[in-house]
Amino acid sequence: MTDRRTVLMAAGVAAVAAATGAAAAQSPDIRAPDIRATDIRGAVTFVGGKAIPEGHLEIYLEDPAIQDSGRRRAAKTSLKSEGGSKTIEFSLPLPASSTASPTLQVVVRLERADGWLVARGSAQFEAGLPVHVTLKAVIY
Numbered sequence: 001m002t003d004r005r006t007v008l009m010a011a012g013v014a015a016v017a018a019a020t021g022a023a024a025a026q027s028p029d030i031r032a033p034d035i036r037a038t039d040i041r042g043a044v045t046f047v048g049g050k051a052i053p054e055g056h057l058e059i060y061l062e063d064p065a066i067q068d069s070g071r072r073r074a075a076k077t078s079l080k081s082e083g084g085s086k087t088i089e090f091s092l093p094l095p096a097s098s099t100a101s102p103t104l105q106v107v108v109r110l111e112r113a114d115g116w117l118v119a120r121g122s123a124q125f126e127a128g129l130p131v132h133v134t135l136k137a138v139i140y
Helices: 004-024
Strands: 039-045 055-062 073-081 087-091 106-111 116-126 133-135
Touching: 039 055, 039 106, 039 116, 055 087, 073 087, 106 133
Parallel strands: 039 133
Antiparallel strands: 039 087, 055 073, 055 106, 106 116, 116 133
């Protein structure tokens, strides 16, 4: 004989299983598989809307409030600019320990193949919002 508690428990288990199956069957187009929900997403442009010069982009998360230069940079990624794009999108992993700091910045450096710094830009990081960094030419 089946009591009411057993029937309700079985219905609850079936509902959870159905919801889990529906979530797993969602289209992969909702979010790219290589970008985690905790990643910082953004775009880099060059001042004046010009094409980003050819070179190597170094993109990193920095907290200027930290005095120790070894711990100041929390995450880093690199991209290559071919010299024709006006916008380059990026994704940067966000370390769990960095989410609370209100002074975090996303910094982008553009260097030539010989190591010369061509341009630099930074933008304040706000959790959950995309970051837009405008590169400005470096004058020596």
